[in-house]
Amino acid sequence: QVQLVESGGGSVQSGGSLRLSCTASGRISRIDAMGWYRQAPFKQRELVAIVTSGGMTNYAASVKGRFTISRDNSEKTVHLQMNSLKPEDTAAYYCHADALGLLPTGEFVAGKYWGQGTQVTVSS
Numbered sequence: 001q002v003q004l005v006e007s008g009g010g011s012v013q014s015g016g017s018l019r020l021s022c023t024a025s026g027r028i029s030r031i032d033a034m035g036w037y038r039q040a041p042f043k044q045r046e047l048v049a050i051v052t053s054g055g056m057t058n059y060a061a062s063v064k065g066r067f068t069i070s071r072d073n074s075e076k077t078v079h080l081q082m083n084s085l086k087p088e089d090t091a092a093y094y095c096h097a098d099a100l101g102l103l104p105t106g107e108f109v110a111g112k113y114w115g116q117g118t119q120v121t122v123s124s
């Protein structure tokens with residue numbers, strides 16, 4: 001009942017920048033936290049950055065000062081501006097949302113939703 005669609009991944013050289021975007025759609029009553037996670041080959045998925053509906057943010061130590069997360073509640077969109085990219089930032093990036101979805105029955109269901117992922121590759 002909630003879909004997340006990401007865009008903005010790609011390939012860039014070390015020191016470059018990319019901007020990821022994610023838009024939520026569907027039968028949504030409320031979206032709480034939205035964020036970005038990433039998963040590199042043979043590694044566990046890790047939190048990159050998160051922003052609450054009130055605008056509070058939290059970042060992984062490895063990206064603090066280089067990445068900025070922002071959110072447009074009216075558009076149900078979250079962005080991740082990534083600057084000074086490093087090869088170790090190479091991963092599949094996944095959008096995440098804690099949302100209250102509305103079922104066809106009229107019942108509200110809280111859930112954790114994921115996008116399909118977008119690849120970010122940083123070459124040295």
